[in-house]
Amino acid sequence: MDIAALRAGTPGCAHRAHLNNAGAGLLSRRTLETVTAHLELEARIGGYEAATERIDAIEAVPAAIAELIGGRAGEVALFDNATHAWQAACYAIPFRPGDRILTGHAEYGSNMLAYLHLARRTGAEVVVVPDDEHGRLDTTALEELIDERVRLVGVTHVPTGGGLVNPVAAIGRITRRAGVPFLLDATQSVGQFPVDVDEIGCDMLAATGRKFLRGPRGTGFLWVRTEALERLEPHVSEVSAGVWDDKDGFLWQTGSRRFTTFEMNYAAVLGLGSAVRQALELGPAVTGERTLALGAALRERLDALPGVTTYDLGRERCAIVTARVAGVPSAEVKDALARHGINASLTSPDQARTEGRDVHPLVRLSPHYYNTEEELDRAADVLAGAARAAQPR
Structure with a gap:
């Protein structure tokens, strides 16, 4: 470089x-100019009209993100931050009394609050997996804890409070063998070093644009493996997430579009796309x-x-x-x-x-x-x- x-x-x-x-992270000049150019276009011709004019570039952003993490374009949904993206996945799992959520000691505070909220609301149980001698999530203990009660394994790849990197590929091998959904918080890892969803073996991944990806604040995304969608029921529905159906009332959109919302900050979305393309180029x-x-x-x-x-x-x-x-x-x-x-x-x-x-x-x-x-x-x-x-x- x-x-x-x-x-x-x-x-x-x-x-x-x-x-x-x-x-x-610091915005590059090209990302800054992408954001400001779209804001100027909105001011000049109108917000809806500007989005229509740049629709091809807007729709290319999920594809660029998918390329970065090894997924497919239809598996990526855009959000205003990583927390909302992560919550869209976690709250889409239909927990029942007696279900278990397995997570680690270093799990991000917002995630842990969500687990506790879900446990209180549904009767599920949150189980914190012990650490190994290096402070990472202990994969041997994880494997011993997985049984028919476990409905989700949720892990933060890189905790916000230190240099720890959890052994997520080993976790993915365990969850795949057990057939348990694996939700990865990759907020601090995507953009910092290579992250490949197939190598890791996670089923869902949430990340932000503003950190090591160097995108604008107010951007995030959720990736959901196509095969995992049948296990999920989005907890929020709106006009862009479903399609009307005379027989069933409505059907979810295909792929991860079922998690999206109609209103977005398209200047920020385009800025995120610029940052992701720069990451791919480098x-x-x-x-x-x-x-x-x-x-x-x-x-x-x-x-x-x-x-x-x-x-x-x-x-x-x-x-x-x-x-x-x-x-x-x-x-x-x-x-x-x-x-x-x-x-x-x-x-x-x-x-x-x-x-x-x-x-x-x-x-x-x-x-x-x-x-x-x-x-x-x-x-x-x-x-x-x-x-x-x-x-x-």
């Missing part, structure tokens, strides 16, 4: 060292290799600093790096980074309430392929300075 050219095509790189890609394997290498390099720098501790679990780790400076509140460290022009964020215990680690809040740093070694050095220098200042004199 030509990193200098990619940075020149990313306006934000001129102003900040952006190490908060796990929060929201190559997820190529960008993923660089992104993961930058994460490892940053973690190595921080591990070498006296008074700084990293907290990332897992045998395989991604580019999300979490750390704490001894004697300094993490919010103060984040503010110090901001004063030096470096974007970072904080973890929260509410993001993964069942994780069981009393370590949050941590400073979260998440580089992407357009970041540089010099930016990593600057971030490490700020944390080193904070650690030195906290030492007793």
Whole structure:
């Protein structure tokens, strides 16, 4: 990759060292121009008319997403965020009293709330699978827990609060053998490194556009394997999700279109399409290799600093790096980074309430392929300075 050219095509790189890609990646200039061009078109000729004029480009977005993750175009539905996409899949499963939902300790907080809500409403039970010695979901324990009561296995690929990568391909092999639906939250993984739904073996996948995909905020998508649709009953219906039928009243649209809504922010949708096409052009394997290498390099720098501790679990780790400076509140460290022009964020215990680690809040740093070694050095220098200042004199 030509990193200098990619940075020149990313306006934000001129102003900040952006190490908060796990929060929201920087828009490329081409994606920014795609969004603004459609907004200008809407202002000039009208919203409905602009959508009609760009209908081919709009309808090409699900196909591009499907290509990115190894699915088919008819299996992708667009949403305004990953949470709504994930909920559309999870709430479409007809749970009954006695059913079980298996998930992990690192499951995202919104997902866990949904499981608990479904359990309260339907009489299902939520079972948290133990971790292995590396902090990942223990696949041996998962296999032992799967029986005829299990209606869903739901797992977060990469938790929001650290560098852990769950063994999702192994989980997929287990769920396929058992015939149990597997819902994957890929919010932090799609765009960070290659994600292939067939290699993983999941039945449903939800992700966002705003993070490592570098799309606009307010975008997300759901992928549902065609063969899994017969097990799902969408919990919301509206005019774009079904078709009228004289015999049965209505029928669901084919494929994942049954999960869609009529009204969308088409400027954002087109921006998402632009970001996905750029990811495809660069190559997820190529960008993923660089992104993961930058994460490892940053973690190595921080591990070498006296008074700084990293907290990332897992045998395989991604580019999300979490750390704490001894004697300094993490919010103060984040503010110090901001004063030096470096974007970072904080973890929260509410993001993964069942994780069981009393370590949050941590400073979260998440580089992407357009970041540089010099930016990593600057971030490490700020944390080193904070650690030195906290030492007793």
